[in-house]
Amino acid sequence: MVKPLLLGVEIGGTKLQVGLGHGDGAIVRLRRAPIDPAAGAAVLREQILEEADRACWAHGVTREAIEAVGIGFGGPIDAEEGITITSHHVSGWDRFPLRDWCRSQFRTEAVAIENDADTAGLAESRFGAGKGGATPLLYVTIGSGVGGGLILDGRIHRGTGLGAAEIGHLWVIPPDADGRGGRTVEQSASGWSITRFAREAISSGAPGSETLADLVDGDLEQLNAEVVALAAGLGDACSLALLDQAAHALAAGLAHAVTLLGLRRIVLGGGVSLIGEDLWFAPIRRRLEQLVFPGFRGSFDLVSSALGESVVIHGALALARDARAAHRQGSA
Incomplete structure (x- = not known):
């Protein structure tokens, strides 16, 4: 056939x-x-x-x-x-x-x-890290932005029709009463935000940012999340702190998602997730375990994308x- x-x-x-x-x-x-x-x-x-x-x-x-x-x-x-x-x-x-x-x-x-x-x-x-029926499944892509997709019994959940699971727009630091300030998951954990904070660290002469600056020869336009991860791998304290900040923010958003949706599996993809286990996945898991509703601990797992x-x-x-x-x- x-x-x-x-x-x-x-x-x-x-x-x-x-x-x-x-x-x-x-x-x-x-x-x-x-x-x-x-x-x-x-x-x-x-x-x-x-x-x-x-x-x-x-x-x-x-x-x-x-x-x-x-x-x-x-x-x-x-x-x-x-x-x-x-x-x-x-x-x-x-x-x-x-x-x-x-x-x-x-x-x-x-x-x-x-x-x-x-x-x-x-x-x-259907074909990757959730194959075999893990449901509900939340897929989160962390690249220049942060996007999410909620899959229930092998089908996309669209909410009212215009989408759902927009985890990147969850507040991890709420704005004040006048709507000023605050920070979303995307503003904290995306590749764009990691890069922005790294540039600010170099510009302000933050302690430990010398390795970052050296890796791009002082050209801040060449700075990106991949360079931050490279510096962190070399033990640069400033870069390690930046990635830890991003991982904690993402974990906070994921904790809300698990608590609200009773997720079975979380799959992380996107360019930032290529940072790897030690500097990205492990810190997120540790913080998520601390923040999630205690009754749901042990009921879900967090894995990397299988389909690249x-x-x-x-x-x-x-x-x-x-x-x-x-x-x-x-x-x-």
Whole structure:
């Protein structure tokens, strides 16, 4: 029996990925390409078509062979309406009817669109670190920002329809009565925030920041979370303190999530999580154990992503498979 050919797409702020597969946990063709955020959404949409065509040609088929499309979009979306609400990186996505555009370009009604973190969570649940039925599962991606996806019994939980599990926007330090100050998980634990605090430490001459400054030859524009992790690995006290601060903030957000949702598994992905076990996962686990509702201690675990850089494509192909099945059922 010939398996249906599906297309999965990841639309990010700096990266585009397209993959062909069958929605069963395998990718048969994958293409990655950088994007130019300044070029806008219209140029990016043309790039999607070009990369999809190249993936199809490499597979020996044309675009017409694709039976369903799944997309993980880097920004808030309305999945029911099939529209992108906005992108914080690429202009031109405001209220764009992405599902209808895909239907016209790929000539299939079976199209599904979700937020990229939700899509990644679906992939981990079905094919990765949550495979085997760990539910509820919370996937958290820590990169330039912090996003989350809640998976219940193998399905994305969307709340009222506009998303759920936006853990990056939980307050870990509440603002004052006038709404001033405060800090969210994203403002504390993202790659962007770690970099910002590191730059402030160097600029203020904080004790122990010399190693950080030396690693970038004093050029603060070259500083990022990866450099902070490298300095921490060398024993730099300032960098160790910065990562510990970020880990504690993330653990506080995760403690709220566990307490509210009774999670079975937490999966951490994204570039910041590549910092590794000793400097990232272990401190988060220790702090989470301290902060979580005592009655839930021992009822959940925290693990790293199993699907790496292709996680959103795996999830997008799963979305495409579900969309095809739903379309066929509705047409029967």
